[in-house]
Amino acid sequence: MKISLIVNGTLWQGDVEPRLLLAHLLRERLRLTATRIGCDTSFCGACTVLLDGRTVKSCTVLAVQADGGSVTTAESLAGDPDDPATWHPLARAFRAHHALQCGFCTSGMLVAAAGLLAGDPDPDEDAVRHGLEGNICRCTGYGRIVDAVTGAAAEMRSAP
Template identity: 45%
Template sequence: MVGLEVNGRPCRVTIDPRLSLLDLLRDRLGLTGAKKGCDHGQCGACTLLVDGRAVLGCLTLAARLDGARVTSIEGLAPDAEDGGALHPMQQAFIDHDAFQCGYCTPGQILSAVALIAAEPHPDDARIREHMSGNLCRCAAYPNIVAAVHAAADRMGGA
């Protein structure tokens, strides 16, 4: 049994000790925003926030997260589905056309949110370095850098 907070809601589930956080969210909790890309920790499509830090969901054992706060892309702006505002990073990705196919976008956004939380106003080189673990097959990288800068300004370093 593991107890954690997922997108602001308490969650207690009995799990196999080998279950990844990604599989827990997608298969057991129905949160399919994080994508299963390579399933080897090499593409970043499964990036999630655990206690505010970016982690690869496919490599993170859910059993090790008892008491942790997990945020998936669905929890970043929980009121958006009901007409509320998107998170500034989500809006910046839209405004700067920072995605094409969209498969990597949830992981890209959550990685960028973690970066701005740790480093409120990174330069281009730092953004590229931090985001290097998130692969985009469509090559939207210049737009992603622009979106991260714009969101950093909107977030005020929060």
Template identity: 55%
Template sequence: MRDANEPEPVSMTVNGHRETARVTPRTTLADCLRHDLRLTGTHLGCEHGVCGACTVLLDGAPVRSCLTLAVQADGAAVETVEGLAERDGNKAVMHPLQEKFWQHQALQCGFCTSGFLMAGVVAVEEEPAMSRERIRERLSGNICRCTGYQPIVDAVVEYSEERSRHE
């Protein structure tokens, strides 16, 4: 009989790279990303799925990686904040939404930033020409204690406007 706590292999494509880790059935995707794959941009805040700091994309959909088991991602594509920047030789080039966050000073402590970036990217991909109110609604599942949200919304608004102009 198989031990339920015995680690088993899980394979996923993370930020375009095939990765394999050995995890127990109860290991969360957040813990697998952070501890097994050493991708520490995904932050753990509440560990109850409330704050949104751990948001990643699983097959293109935003999920709370603290509530998602690593075994649920077996065979899936996972995108983390580390995958947003493009590589230009040895230099990382920020994603346009990361640029907007920087320009609007949409981060202070930075703890929530990765979750907001992932939620913002998918929101704008799904709805390129969102109103300010719709952006607030789409980001409402993420919590920030530092910025007062206005700079975050401003950054996503500008990114959304630029995306809709180029489509």
């Protein structure tokens, strides 16, 4: 099937098999490997992306279901790896708060947090925890991740 989508602000068009998962399209065809596949069951959240502004687990969405939509991946939050000033505030906050260790869950957490902050620019701790439900971290514990999200939210609110 022929589909078209906007991925991180760029139009992509191509032919896909009807059963191709969005996660596989992103990773294998578009080489956006920050979208991780951890469980294939939507349990871990490592594959979280924004689809038309909503957080979705891309391992459970068919690419054809995203046809005509807009997909945002963790790559959209990156800047120059050597210049943290170019990073999205969430990426800087995750680094500053030591909210990552192995990094496997990080891209899904970042995207879920970006979706949360788009709808709630001033979340309290409970709202952050609820907004990140379904994204599993096996390394850090969630305290540092929550601190990073609330820290990024504060930075984003104070930005001109």
